[in-house]
Structure formats: C-alpha cells, structure tokens
Amino acid sequence: MTENNGQFAIETFSLTKIFADWWGRSRVVAVDNLNLKVRNNQVFGLLGPNGSGKTTILKMLLGLLHPTRGRAVVLGGDGKDPKISAQIGFLPEESYLYSYLNARETLDFYGSLFGLNSRVRKSRIDALLDMVGLAGMANRPIGTFSKGMARRIGLAQALINDPKLLILDEPTSGLDPIGTRQIKDLIVELARRGKTILLSSHLLADAEEVCDRVAILYGGLVQREGSVEELLERKDKTQITTNILTDRAMEQIRRIVEKDGGEFEVKPPMQKLESFFIDIVRQAQQAKRPTSGAMNRLEATDAERAAAMSNVLDKLVAAKIEPSEKTEQAEVETVKIRPDDDILGKLTQEPQQITEPVVREKKPETPELPPQQDGIKKDLLNELVKPKGFTERIKKKDKKTEEKKNE
C-alpha cells in the first residue's frame, strides 16, 4: 500500500495494450492509455461491447498479459506477486476448469494452490458447494456439467481464499436467471462486507443493479465513467409509486399535475421478468419436481435472499467459529428456505494470514471521489462523483433484514 495509502484497490497509470501480429508489427490497440482507479470496497463495472478491451484490462491486472506501456497497481503491488494474488479471487470469462476432475477435487486443487490446509479446504469446499447449489453433485466430473453449473464452480474457486479483491469477467454469462440473481446478491453482500469487486459485463441490467460505479469502454478507451445513479438519473421526469388509488384520488392528482402544466400517465408497475421467473421456479420446487441441474435455495423476497446470502458469507469471514456441525439438509433437497448458519463458519474456521476478518458493522462508507485528473472531461466528472446511492441502498437492505429477523 505504498502508492495510494490504501485508498485504491486498483490503480492504473496510462495502461496501454497493443496486440502485434506475427511479425511484431502493431495491429490492434486493445486498451488505450487507461487511468482506472477503483477504490477499496467499491463495486466497479467495466461495461462495453464485445472487443472493447474489458477482458484485456483484467488480464493485465492479473499479469496474464504484459502491458505495452504504463503499469497497474493492484492492492498496492503487482498482480503477479504471490503475496498479492493470494488476496485476489478471479473468475475468467469462461470457467476454464479441468474436465476430468470432479467438483470437489477442483475446489480442493485451487484451495491447495492457496496453501490452505486440508481441514480448512474441506470445510470451505463444503460451504461453497452448498452455496453454489452443487452439494449434491460434488463427485460428478466437471466435464459432465452444463455451462452454468461449471460457472458456479468457477465462482466457488474464486471465493475459496476469501479474497479481498474479486475480479469477475462476465460473472453472469451462461447462468440461468436464478444463478444470475444469486451472483448479484452475492456481489452486493460481499461489497457490504468491505470487499472490492471489479467486474466486466455487457449485460447492462446486471451491472446496473450491483455496481457503484461503472466505466463504459469503447475501442479500448473509457468513454464515460461515474456512479450508476448519477449516470442514469433522468432529470426531466418524476415517478410516484403508491398502493392502488381510488378514482377520486387519481382525479385529484391529475388536476394538480395539469394545473402545474405537466403530462400525466397512469399504469400499474410491471413486475420484472426476473422476479416473475424466480417465483415460478420456486413454486415448482415447492411442488417437489425433480431436477438434475443445480439446486438453489430460493428465498421468496429480496430481504430473505439478502439475509440468506449474508448468513453464508458470515460463515466465510467470521474470525471465530463454532465447532463445525453437520449441515442440515431440508427434506426436499431443492428447496431450502434458509441456509444453515454454520456454512460460512466452516469456511473460515482457520483464517489464513492473508484473510482479514471483516467486521460487519464497521463497513466504511464509500468516500467521496476526488475529481479525476487525466483523460476525462472535468465538467462531466463533476456530475459523476457524488456517490451516495450505493450506501443508501445497503442501509435500506440492512434495515429490511433486521425487520424480518425481528418478526
């Protein structure tokens, strides 16, 4: 943490990558003069169409590619340095896994690369398999998995070291809506616990939901950067959401609006297709339909889901853990309303040196970003740097969870 006093998890300085052809002649400028700054405990989204340089940036941060010019500082050091990479979890664009290993062996292999001892590995693997809904398929070779199932194992391997920084390349690609929802919940929950997450995606709806801040890339250049709320807020419209109103009340509102010279439109709010889909699948699970796919717990509401994810992560990061108990399985395997409290505990029974326990209540507020110096228009930046939405969202979610518990 020399260069930035620990303020930034990732910082790049004029990072440039030019791909050359076989003769060494420059051909494609994949990343151009990138000055990226990702603060600690931020969820940062790299958005852009295919070929805009998202993956190339991630690969340079991780040392898989050497920059043509400039440099990148990750967690205060070089991403290739084992001391730094021990604190990083990485999910590549496709889950490049060994098809001949089964799910458990795969996670055990990656756990060993982090030097975790076999007891810690075992408990973390159990918890992670449970979390990604593949506990029942632990002994099946990865080669027989569907793309989405492999993706879940990919995600599990990225979490096995309880990383400080998660780098996720297209985290939701190939996942079904339930998996997608879960990953989004997980990202939010991890961020709440002080982790930094850098993700690349072209699925804008997913990014919109989880990111505090996004950079939109095109042709290797950052076109826009800023917090999601600031970028997307429509300053010319107002939206009012209420319970169903009587005709009389509606008429009154119409009159007020028209008097003010505004336009007025009334329609019932649409449910999101995602939540509709999740409802249907949950009902099928409750009807005990058998499935050979991943088994996800489907909590009914956002609050329940958040609570469930929070429980899982609690166990991953708690410094002190109760002795491990056998994970209870609900009668119907496919339906699990609340995850067991000890899953995450098992994951963190023996925190490694690199693993810093994160105290839940002490989550630092995202500090206000100073305006960026280089590359980007200042007036635009000034608009972009008022982060408050994310922390507010989190607080709301916490509140809801508390209420649920009290009930």
Next chain:
Amino acid sequence: MSRVWAVAKNSFVSAMRMKTAIVFMLLLIILLPILSITSTGDGTIKGRIQSFISYGLGLTGFLLSILTIIVSCYTLSSDIKHKQIYTVVTKPIRRFELILGKTLGVVLLDTLLLLVFSSIIYALTLQMPRLTKTKGDELVRLNNEFFTARASLKPDIDEQVIETKAQKSYKELQRSGQLNDSRSKQAVMQELKDIARYSMHSAEPGGMVIWEFKNVKPFDSNDNIFVRFKFEASRIPPDKNIYGVWYVGDYRQIKYGQEKMKTPIYAAPRKDVVKTVQEFQVPANAVAADGYLAVVFYNEPMNDSTIIFPQEDGFEVLYRAGNFGLNFVRATLIIFARLVFFAALGVSLSTWLGFPVAVMCSLAVFFTGVINGFIIGSFAYLGENVSLFYKYAVEPMIWLLPKFDQGCNISKYIIDAKLIGTAFFAVTIAGLAVKSAILLVAGFIIFARREIAKVIV
C-alpha cells in the same frame, strides 16, 4: 512445496484419466506375459530368457519413454491451450513451481508404471526356469551366465606403449636406411603405430598374446572367472579349428621367478572355431591378492597361422561381481532417470511450443539418443574442419542429448549378465540428472517471461 505437490497431483490424475496412459498400460500388461511364452532365442532356456528380457525391458523402456513424452508435452500445453492456466497462474503460485509440479506429476506416473512393469518382468524372468523345469547343467549354466552380474575386463590399450614401440621401430628403420623420402614421418609413424597395436593382439605360430589387468575383485574367490574371446586366423584350416593353450593367473610369478607360487596358474588347452565367440572358466583364485590377473594365449605352431584378436570384441574377462537382482534394479533406475529426463524435456519444450511441435522435438531427441554413437561419429567427422565451432557449439548440444546405444544399452547389460558398475551407474544417473536440471531451468526462464494470454493478431 504444497503448491508444487498440488500441481503434481493434478497432472498425475490428468494422465491417469487420459486414455493414452491406459492404452500403454494395457499394451504392456498383455504383451509382457505373451513375450515370456513366445520368446525362443537360440532354443536354450538361457536364450529364451535373454530374448524375453531383451524385448521386455526394451519394450517397457520404449513405450514408457513415448508415454512420458506425450504426457509431459500435453500437461502444460493443454493447460495453456484450454486456458485452465488462467485460473492457476493467477493464484499465489510461482511459475517455476508450476513447471516443477507438472514435471513431478509425470515423474510420479513413471515411477508407478515402471515399478509395476519392471516387477512383472523381474517376476516372469525368475519364473521362467521353473515353468520350463530346467534342471542340471543347464540350470547351473543359467545361474553362472545369466542370473548374475559379472564385471567385464577389456584390454586397455596403452597409447604410451604403442608410441614408444613405434618410435623404436622408426629409429630402427632410419638406421638401416629403409625410410623412403617420398613418405612423411607422420604417415610412417601412423603405420608403425597400427602395426604395434596389431602386434599386441596377435600371435604368430608359436607366439603368445598377453593381457594384464589390475584391480580385479571377484565377488567370491570360490567363484569362477570367465574368459570370453573371438579370434581370426591368417590361414583358416579346413575344419576351422585352431589349437591353443590359455594360461590364466599371476604371470609375474613366472616373469620375475618368485621362489614359491602364491596363486595357481591355470592352463587350458583348447580347440576353437574361428570367428565365433567362445567362453571358458577357471577358478577365481587365479587372481593375485593385489587384484592382478594375466591371461596368456599360446598359439600352437602346428596351426601354421597367425591368430588375431579383433580390437573391438576379441577378448574379455568376466567375473561375478554382483548379483542379478541388484543389477536389474540398477538397470531399472537408469531407465527411470531417462524417463525423468524426457519428462523434463517435454515440460520444458511445452513452455514455449505447442503440443504437436513439442512432441515432435522430444521424439527427435529420443531417436537421436538411440543412434547417438552414429551421430557423434558423423559430427566428429564433419567437425574436423570447423573445430572451434564444433567444440563450443555442437559438442555441448550433443552432450545434452541422451545416449541409449553402445555402452549405454541397458538391456544389453542384463542380457549379457554384465555388472552395471557403481561408477558407471553414478555417472549415468548424475549425467541425466544434470541434463534434466538444465532443461528445467531453461523452462523456468522461458515460462517466467512468457505472456500467458498472448494473442497474435
């Protein structure tokens, strides 16, 4: 180290679950017992066992080398090609640990397979005499000439002596004025040296050839020592038989006329066919206490022919200096060291080459090893004119190549029941270890600098 071990375990599992390994294992499991039944050799039980062990060890060494080459070239290049390497090198593992782990995984596979198959060969070899109910003389002969490990003594030509002799002859010629001015001194000396060398291994009618050896250490003085020879004659009699007497013992006792004979000198009058390998034995107590032994061949005048022992394979003394089991273990360990070398070669090459090219290069090295002597010979011949380049560029490269032929043909040692001497064993193993280490270090350096996710547009 735990990381290296994790990678090793993974690449071992990969190889075991790869069909290639299974195919090679099945091939050996089926072929070895069949070989033990079908090999006939020269018809005797010794010939059968010799041909079995020759094919068995040869086949095992060959197939395992090929398997090692394929697996070691595959394990890293496939990770790079299928991009699993992305999730591995981004973990806290150093690149050299990855290379080391990959190599170790292949070595583990080799250890397992070699252990299994050499045990099968060993067990079948020991069982063959029992299965064929070999008894009596044949069994004794088998135990003396096959189930043993004999050290071999070959005449060591002392160039100093040859030089002195040639010089002497040259002066003689000079004095008698027989030198022709048209020929250079060098050419004449060369011819004289050849004559001197030749004369040391040939006997005119009524003449003698004497071979002297030092540091002869038989395993047990109650054993026998074996004299193996092959000669040619300037005039071959109709029945091709040559008469001669062999004396084996401490020749110094006669030469310097000691008062009392300390060790016996054995005389063996024989009649042997020319141009075929012959062998006879005398008690090992013929060897003097200080390890000196002399063998003398006396050419009977009635042959009326000069007897010549070819320099290559004309004369050899063998004596038991170890046992079959130990010799077999040493042979297996040398094969193992070769497999380690190929594992290091394959992994090292695939740090910068794709699978097909790496396999091709490794196979080229393998087959070069098989005809190493030929290659060295031809390079030495070519290199005479470009000696500096040869010495500093070609020679080190050739040194890096493994050597499986001539003196390094391991199954030949077992077939001939020749002891794999401790010095030879240590030098061979150390040589291969050094070569493997050099290859691995080269691999470390290349791989550490490699841009793993490099895209060429």
